[in-house]
Amino acid sequence: xxxxxxxxxxxxxxxxxxxxxxxxxxxxxxxxxxxxxxxxxxxxxxxxxxxxxxxxxxxxxxxxxxxxxxxxxxxxxxxxxxxxxxxxxxxxxxxxxxxxxxxxxxxxxxxxxxxxxxxxxxxxxxxxxxxxxx
Amino acid sequence: xxxxxxxxxxxxxxxxxxxxxxxxxxxxxxxxxxxxxxxxxxxxxxxxxxxxxxxxxxxxxxxxxxxxxxxxxxxxxxxxxxxxxxxxxxxxxxxxxxxxxxxxxxxxxxxxxxxxxxxxxxxxxxxxxxxxxxxxx
Numbered sequence: 496x497x498x499x500x501x502x503x504x505x506x507x508x509x510x511x512x513x514x515x516x517x518x519x520x521x522x523x524x525x526x527x528x529x530x531x532x533x534x535x536x537x538x539x540x541x542x543x544x545x546x547x548x549x550x551x552x553x554x555x556x557x558x559x560x561x562x563x564x565x566x567x568x569x570x571x572x573x574x575x576x577x578x579x580x581x582x583x584x585x586x587x588x589x590x591x592x593x594x595x596x597x598x599x600x601x602x603x604x605x606x607x608x609x610x611x612x613x614x615x616x617x618x619x620x621x622x623x624x625x626x627x628x629x
Numbered sequence: 630x631x632x633x634x635x636x637x638x639x640x641x642x643x644x645x646x647x648x649x650x651x652x653x654x655x656x657x658x659x660x661x662x663x664x665x666x667x668x669x670x671x672x673x674x675x676x677x678x679x680x681x682x683x684x685x686x687x688x689x690x691x692x693x694x695x696x697x698x699x700x701x702x703x704x705x706x707x708x709x710x711x712x713x714x715x716x717x718x719x720x721x722x723x724x725x726x727x728x729x730x731x732x733x734x735x736x737x738x739x740x741x742x743x744x745x746x747x748x749x750x751x752x753x754x755x756x757x758x759x760x761x762x763x764x765x766x
Contacts, residue, residue: 509658509659513658513660535721536724542692543692594734606724
């Protein structure tokens, strides 16, 4: 069973994105999915996913929106980030060379989340993690 | 002596080491991360041979975009024959460097600011002593 406990959409600007990011982190804390100690790595994953959606999915076009939802799926919390772009294959994102300037966001998400995949039908990045107790 | 009022990084000279303290995590958000890089690169480029210790004590986390800016800063430091060291990294931030293998590219001090500054200063003194030995008598 999946229960969405947070949903927001915002125009593709970083200013709007940071507001939603703060709201989402607050919701995860309130619902007990993370504790304060775990906030940095969860915030990091959310930011990476949202920046990708704004920048690569929607080309920074403020007329396009990004949708973020958080769902309680029993043992796991699933974060879904949906943009209006063409999508990408998470598994084909290569680990960057040390001196490469970008391309590390997905690697970081893969490290901190238990599951990461891109649902091409829904044009949606999904990532899940288990409840983080103290 | 502090040079800045409303900058992202507060630069302070202590001996031969310039300490660059990043004010809070929020200044490294997607909105102003490029500004962070521009600010530090401009500072470095105006100071050939600068020995910069970037202090992360007020930073809870950093994204991949910040890593990209740090790579820019590192290149700028190399171009002016300076040195860059990082200190006061939280567990999560250190983990981010390790995951991305950037802990092999940057010199990261385990210590807090005081310890990192002393270590950097001492390394510079040793370097000077070695250079003096190599100078023709």
